Amino acid sequence: MPDPRRPITVALVDDYDVVLLGVAKIIDQYRDRVVVAEIDTNKPVRDDVDIVLYDSFAQPESDHHEIGALVRNPNARRVVVFTWNFHPDLIAKAREQGVRGYLSKALPARELVAALEKVHAGEFVVSEVAGRVRPANGLDWPGRGEGLTDRESEILALITQGLSNADVAxxxxxxxxxxxxxxxxxxxxxxxxxxxxAVLWGVDHGFVPDHHRIDHWRGGP
Incomplete structure (x- = not known):
């Protein structure tokens, strides 16, 4: 059973550290309730954490290998997907694999933290999403400073990785x-x-996946 006397520990996972640092920033406002214990890019989760929050930025969401690996990782008690893409097939596949939450990037920080607490308590949580909405304040992504939207940046990241238009679609x-x-x-x-x-611009501006781990965000738990 969850221990209400201590904050929930969360590992953040994605291929881009700028994205994860943005997520860590918005969660960090609630350190008394949720603590970022580990930030991983292309590395397996190694700390024992209550929740893995998997950010889907520029991830091949039709290939659920990464999510499956996280669900099977004994260090992760529960896995939650953090995304803009709420296609029913994606949600169904994630739930089938054992994901315990499917949360929108449009959630304000307080609602994101509340959703993580519900997942930690044993609920299966899916955000209600009405149309295309702006992501939560504090999130970041490659190209934001140059005026690219989050969706445009995700598309550019995919073509920078060599995907065709058909593959991206x-x-x-x-x-x-x-x-x-x-x-x-x-x-x-x-x-x-x-x-x-466009690909050369992407390579020069942070659209190539990172390959390192940021241990213990601001001291961790």
Whole structure:
């Protein structure tokens, strides 16, 4: 049973440290209730934590290998997905794998923390999402400073990794035409005239996954 006398310990997982540091920042306002114990990029969770919060930025969401590995990790008591993509098939697959929460990036910090507490108490929690909404204040992503939206940045990150438009559409559950529209918007904002130029810009501006761990955010638990 959860111990109400101590904060919930959380490990944050994603391939991009700038994204995870943004998530850590918004959670850190509630250190008396939730403590970020570990921040992982391309590394397995090694601390014993109550919840793993898996941020889906630029992740191949149609390939659930990473989520499955987290669910099987004995150091993670529960796994929660933090995402903008609420396609029913994704939610069903995640739940089938053992994920205990599917939370929206639009949640204010207080609601995110409350949702994590419900998961910790044994509930299965899925955010209510009405249309496309802005992400929670404090979140960050590559390209934000250059005017790219979170969705545009995710699309650019995927093509920087070498995915075709068809692959991006399949993995994000967007239509090919929608993907093309996002890519045109990205080109315009970064001044790229071709896919090659866009990929080179992405490599130079933090759109290549990181490969390290940030241990014990601000001292951890």
């Amino acid at each position: 399949a993995q994000t559950y967007l239509s090919p035409n929608t993907v093309k529209s996002y890519i045109r918007s990205v080109y315009r904002k970064i001044g790229a005239a071709s896919r090659t130029q």
